[in-house]
Amino acid sequence: MRVRALFDKAWRHLLGLALPPTCAACECALPAAEPVGLCPDCYAKLPWWDVTGVLPPELPKVVKCFGAPLLYDGLARELVLRLKFKDGTHLAPLLARLMLPKLPKGDDWLVVAVPMHRRAFGGRMFNQAVLLARAVARLRRLDFHVDALVRVKPSDGQAKRTRAQRLKLSSHDFVAKPLVRARRVLLVDDIYTTGATARACALALKRGGAAEVAVATVAFTPASLP
Numbered sequence: 001m002r003v004r005a006l007f008d009k010a011w012r013h014l015l016g017l018a019l020p021p022t023c024a025a026c027e028c029a030l031p032a033a034e035p036v037g038l039c040p041d042c043y044a045k046l047p048w049w050d051v052t053g054v055l056p057p058e059l060p061k062v063v064k065c066f067g068a069p070l071l072y073d074g075l076a077r078e079l080v081l082r083l084k085f086k087d088g089t090h091l092a093p094l095l096a097r098l099m100l101p102k103l104p105k106g107d108d109w110l111v112v113a114v115p116m117h118r119r120a121f122g123g124r125m126f127n128q129a130v131l132l133a134r135a136v137a138r139l140r141r142l143d144f145h146v147d148a149l150v151r152v153k154p155s156d157g158q159a160k161r162t163r164a165q166r167l168k169l170s171s172h173d174f175v176a177k178p179l180v181r182a183r184r185v186l187l188v189d190d191i192y193t194t195g196a197t198a199r200a201c202a203l204a205l206k207r208g209g210a211a212e213v214a215v216a217t218v219a220f221t222p223a224s225l226p
C-alpha cells in the first residue's frame with residue numbers, strides 16, 4: 001500500500017508548497033484560513049443530517065450512541081466514493097473533521113475501524129474506514145488500534161445481497177482482540193446503510209469484552225429508521 005500512499009502524500013506536500021490551498025471538492029482557491037478544506041459553496045451543498053440521539057433499531061444494546069453528520073447523497077456521496085475508489089485518501093482528515101460534532105464525548109474511547117478481509121483489499125490496498133478512524137483518533141487525541149477488530153471471513157459479495165441476507169451477516173465474521181476488553185470502543189466506518197456490518201462488529205466487540213460501543217460514520221442512509 002504504503003509506497004503509493006507515501007508517494008501521494010509527498011507529491012501533495014510538494015504541490016502544497018507551490019500552490020495555494022484548494023477546495024477538496026471543486027478545486028477552487030481557498031481563503032488561507034479555511035479550516036475544513038471545502039469552499040463555502042461546496043460546504044453549503046453538503047446534505048447535512050441534523051438528527052442526533054437516534055439509535056437505528058438493528059444495532060445491539062451494547063451500542064449506546066450513533067452519529068453521522070451527512071446523508072449519503074449528492075456531494076457527500078461523491079466525496080465518500082472518491083475516498084474509497086479514486087485516490088481520495090487525502091479526503092480522510094476532511095471527512096473526519098465533519099464527523100467531530102457527532103462523536104461521543106469523553107477522552108477514554110478506543111477508536112477502531114470496520115475491518116476489511118485481507119482478500120477484499122484487491123487492487124485498492126487500503127481500507128477507507130481505517131483512514132477515517134485514524135484521522136478521528138488524531139483529531140480527538142484518542143487511542144487507535146488498527147487491528148483491534150479483524151474480519152476473519154470475506155464479505156462474499158455483500159453489495160449484491162438483499163437487505164435480509166445482509167442482516168444475517170454474522171458477528172463471527174469478525175474477531176475482537178483482547179485489547180478491547182473493558183474499553184469503550186468507537187467503531188468508525190464510511191457509510192451506514194443496512195447497519196448489518198455495524199451490528200456484526202458491535203456484537204463481536206461485545207463478545208471480546210468491550211464495555212460499550214459507539215458507532216460513527218461519515219454518511220447515513222435513513223432507510224433503516226422506523
Ligand SMILES: [Zn+2]
Pocket residue numbers: 023024025026027028038039040041042043
Ligand atoms: Zn468547492
